[in-house]
Amino acid sequence: MDAALALDIGGTKLAAGVVTADGRIHGFTVEPTRREEGPDVIIPRLFELGRRAMAAAPEAAGGIRGVGISCGGPLDAAAGVLTGPLHLPGWIDIPIVDRARDEFGLPAFLENDATLAALAEYRHGAAAGSGSSIYLTISTGIGGGAVIDGRLHRGAAGNGGEFGHITVVRGGRECLCGRRGCLEAYASGTFIGRRADELIERGELETHLTAPTTAEHVARAAAEGDPLASVIWEETVELLGQAVTDFVNILEPEVVVLGGGVTRSGSQLLDPVRRIVAGGAMGPAARAVRVELAGLGDAVCAVGAGVLALDATV
Structure with a gap:
């Protein structure tokens, strides 16, 4: 089945899951951000969270076509760079898309978290x-x-x-x-x-x-x-x-x-x-x-990130 790995970078929590084309999220996994640790520690933990989500959803993980990343802004979605998210002090000009692409060997895409939540609710939630x-x-x-x-x-x-x-x-x-x-x-x-x-x-x-x-x-x-x-x-x-x-x-x-x-x-x-x-x-x-x-609860941004990656890899 067609799927995408979704990564969500929040100020209080990190989340990952495998999103399938029907909008369902599999292997949804969450842990605290601990933002005081900074990007050099948090980003590897985020990627490990993604691997744990894939391991928890083997039936969906085999169809993964890309990685979608959700984060608050400011960010440059086209360049794939976190330019300075207000909820993540010290995260200046982080090339998160390049790092995810290198980590997973898949195309990766970035978008503002609330924008992705809007997309997720429009496609699969309360605004469907x-x-x-x-x-x-x-x-x-x-x-x-x-x-x-x-x-x-x-x-x-x-x-x-x-x-x-x-x-x-x-x-x-x-x-x-x-x-x-x-x-x-x-x-x-x-x-x-x-x-x-x-x-x-x-x-x-x-x-x-x-x-x-x-x-x-x-x-x-x-x-x-x-x-x-x-x-x-x-x-x-x-x-x-x-x-x-x-x-x-x-x-x-x-x-x-x-x-x-x-x-x-x-x-x-x-x-x-x-x-x-x-x-x-x-x-x-x-x-x-x-x-x-x-309608999508705490997984809304991750679902949106998955939709982003699925749309971009058709």
Whole structure:
């Protein structure tokens, strides 16, 4: 069967698997990134993870045609180089495609992780069957990707779809990208926890939370009626919902897919975002957009990497 080896380089985890043409992932294997180790240690571990995934899926590994690599940007997909991913400090101008090609003796391909997640959900996940869709990953950071009229949007240099870096609060919180007021600086898992910690330190609102917190802690506490957590969560979903509405009004997709660790809160996040989009989208088609949770779970970027390699080696 036709297949591709998929490698996903995240800020907190590395993942590998063998993706077949039906979108299924076999031998999916995950381990911590331990990004403090740097690329000279992490990349060999990533490749070893790939070999372990192939060994765990011998029925699919025999059909591998290429290697797909998923990573956050900035990167140069055409050159196959990680130019300086924000989630991987010190990874400057890493020729990851050349290294993967030399390691596995197969053609290798690189793409932004959120862009690949958008492709995976469009082909095999919650947006399957649509003509146009948007994907947002709401996790450590916020990224995204779009498929417009059946074509993956990459941008001029392959870094399009940075949906987490639109301004939602003018002059607001400083984002890790260096700008102020980005969606990521409010609605990402990192900043949900950070905002809660700041309010805890100020001591102005009642709460049973103690610092340091996580987005999961905040969501759970908000669901239980914790006053401080409720303030953080309500601001989070409001800003996220308004941002999604902007994306819908600009691109008018059929489906918006929300994925990433923060979306494990389920309807607690999805329902208010849906209400905000329904109330703010312009025109009948935009108001009819479906807002859905991702269908491919933690393997979404790896599945997208596999699709990338399969498409490129037809």
